[in-house]
Amino acid sequence: MFTPTLNKLLPVIGAVVFAASFPAYSEQAIPEDTFAPAISGVTAGGSPIHFIKDGFDGTEGPVAAADGSGSVLFTETKANRITRIAPDDSTSTFLENSNGANGLAFNGNGELFAVQTLKTKVGIIYPPGKEKVLSENFEGTVYQRPNDLVLAKNGGIYFTDSGTRPSKENPNPPASTPGVYYIAADGAVKRLANDIKRPNGIQLSTDEKVLYVANTDGEYVLAYDVAADGSIGTKRNFAKLAGWGKTETGDLASGADGLAVDAKGRLYVASSAGIEVFSDKGDALGVIPLPKKPQNIAFAGKDKKTLYAVGRGAAYRINVLTPGFEGRSK
Numbered sequence: 256m257f258t259p260t261l262n263k264l265l266p267v268i269g270a271v272v273f274a275a276s277f278p279a280y281s282e283q284a285i286p287e288d289t290f291a292p293a294i295s296g297v298t299a300g301g302s303p304i305h306f307i308k309d310g311f312d313g314t315e316g317p318v319a320a321a322d323g324s325g326s327v328l329f330t331e332t333k334a335n336r337i338t339r340i341a342p343d344d345s346t347s348t349f350l351e352n353s354n355g356a357n358g359l360a361f362n363g364n365g366e367l368f369a370v371q372t373l374k375t376k377v378g379i380i381y382p383p384g385k386e387k388v389l390s391e392n393f394e395g396t397v398y399q400r401p402n403d404l405v406l407a408k409n410g411g412i413y414f415t416d417s418g419t420r421p422s423k424e425n426p427n428p429p430a431s432t433p434g435v436y437y438i439a440a441d442g443a444v445k446r447l448a449n450d451i452k453r454p455n456g457i458q459l460s461t462d463e464k465v466l467y468v469a470n471t472d473g474e475y476v477l478a479y480d481v482a483a484d485g486s487i488g489t490k491r492n493f494a495k496l497a498g499w500g501k502t503e504t505g506d507l508a509s510g511a512d513g514l515a516v517d518a519k520g521r522l523y524v525a526s527s528a529g530i531e532v533f534s535d536k537g538d539a540l541g542v543i544p545l546p547k548k549p550q551n552i553a554f555a556g557k558d559k560k561t562l563y564a565v566g567r568g569a570a571y572r573i574n575v576l577t578p579g580f581e582g583r584s585k
Contacts, residue, residue: 294541296519296577297532304545307344307570314565316369316403317513317553318585321361327555327563329570330356332372340563340570342556350381358403358414358457358513358551361584370401370414377401377414377438390436390444399432403457403513403551406583410440411485413447413466415454435468437485447487451477456551458514458522460535461580467493467522469511474499476511476524476533494537498526513551515562515585517577523562525549530564530573545571554579 293300313333320326325342328349337350337359350356355372362368367381368389375398376391389412391397404414418433435448435457448454448468456469459481466487468477478493496509510527517523520535529544530552550566559579564571 289544289546291543291573292541294532294543297517297521297540298543298573298575302574304543305344305572306546307340307572308346309569311338311565311568311570314568314570315357315513315551316359317551317555317563317565318359318361319553319555319559319579321365321367321584325556327553327561328359328367329551329553329563329565330359330369332357335373340572344572353380356380357401359585360404360406362406368404368406368412370404372400375399375401377404377412389442390438393434393436393444393446396432399429402455405457405459405585407459407463407485408582409485412438413457413459414438415457415468417453417455417471420453435487439485445486447479448490450490455512456514456525458516458585459583461516461518461520461582467514469514469524469526470509471511472506472508473511474507474509476514476522476537478537494522494524494531494533494539496524496526496528497531497539497542498528500527510548512549512566513553515552515554516580517554517575518580519577520580521577523552525552525564525566530562543573553585 288303291298291302312331316330317327327340337353339347339349356369358370360368366379369380370377378389379387398416399419400417402415402417416434418431419428434446437445451470453471454468455471458467466479466481475492476494479487499509502508512525515523522533524531529542531542532540547567547569549564552564562573562575
């Protein structure tokens, strides 16, 4: 016969045995929602940061779906597909064989533009039958790692190429030639900058008079004034990043990656610190920390009042006080 004490302990013992045998089901393996700090006009203090799912394979490039469903799409670059997150947090495959698509953007006709990393190029990848290559090289030299893009109202496309970097799989890659590029509406390609160590996320201000570029290895988000012909002025430091510091390898970096803007012109930056928020003047407004460091962000959902973040295989969403900019998909 079991004693009363042993009867009380049996459920605990059973839970421990179950968790040890099947660690994927243990409570510690299930991420919990965390909470956002109060940032004026951005988040109410205590707003949940909803965990959606983990285990994605290369999380990048989120963008609001163009079908009015309130869904968000993002790229699984390593899995070579684009995944959809529905408003109820369910996930499904949107597009297979994406050619390693990274940054995404829709135009007003529902055509999906992507920078692509397997066979490096920039072009339209959806809908079926509308695929089109816009640029595969600059002056005969192929791109190394197209990273992100933003579409301008004049039909132009700004995109970044983050260049090469050593990895375990490829410790001695070709010399890195990072850059910021512009594809004009007539198809002409210009290199706008080649003096940024690792250009990553790229975004336009709401009035398209300023181009923002995230330098992953730098201390600042960079900014350029935009001329009527799409060209840019002198580089300047726009906002100092809280994520700046030493990496695991001892190098200095901010982890600055994806960028987004809201209806009030605030700039949101995915960095090593979380989601950093700045005014349109570059003033730091606050940081939304996440359980896993974000790689890219986008506004989507009903009225674009949900901020989605993806990174390190995980996806999250946060209800915000000010919607994302409605003037473009990203």
